[in-house]
Amino acid sequence: MNHYTSGVILYGERELIRRQSLSKVNFDNYRAILSFVNIGNVHWKFLYINADDSCLYLVDPSRNSLEQEESDRAAKRFREYFKMRRTCYNKTDWVNVRLQGGVLTHPFQRDGSSCGVMVIMMAKAVMEAFPNKPEMTFWTTKKRWPRHEGHLHRQYLRPQYLTVTPTVPCVQQRNHPIQDPPSLTGSSVITATAGSILNAWT
Template sequence: MYLLNHYTAGVILFGDRTQLISHSLPKVNFDNYEAVLSFVLVNNNHWKLLYIHANTSTVFLVDPAQSIKELDDSEHAAKRIQEHFRMRSHSITDWVDVKWKGGVMGHPLQTDGCSCGVVVVKMAKAVMESFPLIPNVNFECSKKYMKRERRELALEILEASGSV
């Protein structure tokens, strides 16, 4: 599974062609991977999960908030992913002939306006734990639970950075 940084994922999904050229990832051979996982910051205020599952040629743009457009957003993301691989194919042909489609995976919904980051991190963990299967993500999203998860996630990040 290739872990794509959130900035490059945002450029691929929402950037213009000039931005795409400088984020073509020429040193990455995606044929060596069965999936791509990333986070995407939308409108500088909301996190979504991007999961590209090569075995099923499916792109999931997962919104932790309730959205009736999740399939449409995933289909649009699949189109942008397709364009990205075609654009970078001047000498690179990995994943260029894949016919990407959008998909929806089951997941819990955030219950407040500030836990999208925590929810997408927990969804990413579920994706990684069930890989190569596509998970039906399920965990509690109450405000109390999200508060505890946010604190635990912060401690984990600090411990990993050597700051604690």
């Protein structure tokens, strides 16, 4: 799920959510959802929904004592989202998945700029461990970041999908429920590295 759609579901108004109904998608074909959520155009969180255990994790790379509460609210929003799809489009996939909020054990960022790299490292750990809970043991020191970034660029951000922008603002579509920067469509992965944004989309 792209970061714009997940942001709308979590924070958007009802009419905006209806526009992101994904009416052509059958979620029953999937066992999990991974996404990234932009907060206030300055921070990234990782969203992981595991339909097998009916659990939603909204993971904050920074230390956040409200992570369980925020995951609970996010689970409620997604339950309402799937009910909306049934009401408006007669889509019943995932309607009976009783999502509950959960918390993953994970490292924390040690600066104010590495959240983009960390959420991708979290997604990598989840994909490698699925359907089991991941053990997130990657390093978060500044000396290790160049190694992490180089690995991510080579393995996950294929050159044919990359564009480098010499600015740091996060990328969202217009009319986003939180901010209003330029538009981007499709599934996207965004990492902020060395003062640039690397955008990969399919």
